[in-house]
Amino acid sequence: MTVLTDLVRRLHARRLRARLVGAALPRHVAMVMDGNRRWARQMGFDDPSVGHRYGAAHLHEVAGWCAELGIRQITLFVASVDNVRKRESGEVAHLMRLVEEVIAEPLLRPDSPWRLHVAGRTEVLPESTRHALKLAEDATRDRDRGFHLTVAIGYDGRVEITDAVRNLLHEAAENGVTLREVADHLTEEAIGAHLYTGSRPHPDLVIRTSGERRMSGFLLWQAVHSELYFCDVYWPGFRKLDFLRALRTYTTRP
Incomplete structure (x- = not known):
């Protein structure tokens, strides 16, 4: 029955793929990779954090599907600021090792087409994780095949917008621009x-x-006009069919 x-x-x-030709x-x-721990429980693992390893490895398979279809930009939500700061320390340490070993x-590898970008407050990450991500960013910086993978880690959309405004103000101050001038010329x-x-x-x-x-x-800022698709499958069980x-849903929306 399983084979069938x-x-x-x-x-x-295969039929779905054929229908997408020319679409x-x-x-x-962008993908929120949610449900690793619940998938592990569903599969009968005693340690639900095992789901993180399967989820991290699955990232590369999904990236391969995107490359195969000519989708050259992907952004993956790996961990929020709260995930890093508030979850049990052993689970966080396990997740960070996976980021280093299974993602970064x-x-x-020279056969990987992806250039890595990191989005988030990397200062909340362990030093070894920051180093691994920075190494991968630097090593892939000159890849010119046009495939870009952004990993959102230590990420929160409201914090991102706050940091963006703060950095804009700092930059203006360093250039001698007054607060009123910033306000008068502030744009999206x-x-x-x-x-x-x-x-x-x-x-x-x-x-x-x-x-x-x-x-x-x-x-929160970038996805204001994006199409949203919610899937009931847990991330490690997210199939190419899904x-x-x-x-397909994206192509049929007006």
């Missing part, structure tokens, strides 16, 4: 340029797994 089900799903995925696919897909290190573009994501394109489609129907502070369904 798998065959049916693969055939369905206007999103250029930038594979990007160093000026604030946007100081976001963690800078001038990179805003997402066309945001996918959240696990069945939750909320953004949880993810890309991804293609999200893309």
